[in-house]
Amino acid sequence: MSLSVLLAAAPSPEPGGSLDDAAEQAGNAAGWVEENWSTWLSTGLRILLIVAVAITLRYLIRRALTNLIERMNRSAQAVQGTALGGLLVNAERRRQRSEAIGSVLRSVASFVIMGTAALMVLGAFKINLAPLLASAGVAGVALGFGARNLVTDFLSGVFMILEDQYGVGDSIDAGVASGEVIEVGLRVTKLRGENGAIWYVRNGEVKRIGNLSQGWSTAGVDVTVRPTEDLERVRAAIDTAAATLTKEDPWSEQLWGPVEVLGLDAVLLDSMTLRVTAKTMPGKALGVERELRWRIKRALDDAGIRMVGTLPLQADGGGPDPTAGMAAPSAYASAVSPQSLAATPIPPPPTTLNK
Helix, strand or coil: CCHHHHHHHCCCCCHHHHHHHHHHHHHHHHHHHHHHHHHHHHHHHHHHHHHHHHHHHHHHHHHHHHHHHHHHHHHHHHHHCCCCHHHHCCHHHHHHHHHHHHHHHHHHHHHHHHHHHHHHHHHHCCCCCHHHHHHHHHHHHHHHHHCHHHHHHHHHHHHHHHHCCCCCCCEEECCCCEEEEEEECCCEEEEECCCCCEEEEEHHHCCCCEECCCCCEEEEEEEEECCCCCHHHHHHHHHHHHHHHHCCCCHHHHECCCCEEEEEEEECCCCEEEEEEEEECCCCHHHHHHHHHHHHHHHHHHCCCCECCCCCCCCCCCCCCCCCCCCCCCHHHCCCCHHHHHHCCCCCCCCCCCC
16 A cells, blocks of 8 residues: 555544643633632732731831930930949940940841741741741740850840940959949950959859949048057048049049048057048949058158058157168177086096106
C-alpha cells in the first residue's frame, strides 16, 4: 500500500472537540475569578489598610517620643545655662537618661504595633492563629529560661533608668565595684575606678547601690592636738579658718552649710581629736576636706598650737642642740667602772723559785 492510501484511510482529527474544551476551561476560570474577585479585592484592601495604619501609627508615636525627648533635653540645657544650673541638673546625665528611656519606648511601640499588624494580616488570609500563638508562647518561655540573665540585666537597667537611681557623673558603690559612672546602658553600667580602671558591671548583678552624689555630701576633718592645748583657742583657730573658707570662691558655692566643730571625738593620754564637718555640694566633699585641712593647719600654726606629731617649739634665738647627735659616753671609758673591771684580764698567780 502506498503512503497516500494510508493517509487517506487514517481518521482525521476533530478540531471542534479541542476548541470546545478550551472554551469550557476558560469559562470555568472566568466564572471562578468572577466569584472570588470581590473577596480578593476586599482582602487586599484590608491588608493595605492594616499596613498603612500600622506604618502611620508607628511613625506618629516615634515622632512624638522623639519630640518629647528633645524637649526634655532643651529644658535641661536651659537650666544648665543659669547660675545654679550646675548644682541642680547634669545635662549629660539627663541626656543619656532621656535617650535610653526614649529608645526603650520606641522599641516597645514598634514591636507592639508591627506585631499586631502582622497578626491581623495573617488573620485576613484566613490563617488559624491559635497554633502560631501557642508556638510563640512556648518559644517565649524557652527563650526566657535560656536567656534569663540577659532578660534580668535588661529589666534591671530599665528600672534603674526610670527610677533615676544613678546617672553619668555620680560616684556610686555598686557592691561588686565602685567609682564614677561614665555610661549607663540597659544591660551594662561602666564605672571609672579610683586607679583609672573601667569596670563593666551587669545591671542584673547589682543588688545594692550607694549613691554618693545625690542630694548633698558631708566633708569631715579630724584635728588631733596635744591634750594640754586650750580647747577654746583651738576652736577659735578652726572658726577663723572656716570663716575665710566660706567667703572665697569657689568654696562659697561648694559649701551648702556652715563649718561646724562637733566637739571632742577622742581623748587619749597623748592626744585629743576634734571633729569638724560641713555639708557640701554632691561630689565635692573630698576637695573641701583637703582645703579645710590646709587652712586649719595654717590657722593652728599662726595661733602657736601644735598638732600631734610635729616638732616641739624652740626657744627664741635658740638653735638645735649640738649634743643631740652625739653618742652617749661608754662605760668602758672609765678604768674604775664595773664594766671595765669585769673586762680586765685576770693576772696570772705569782710563781716561787726553789733555791
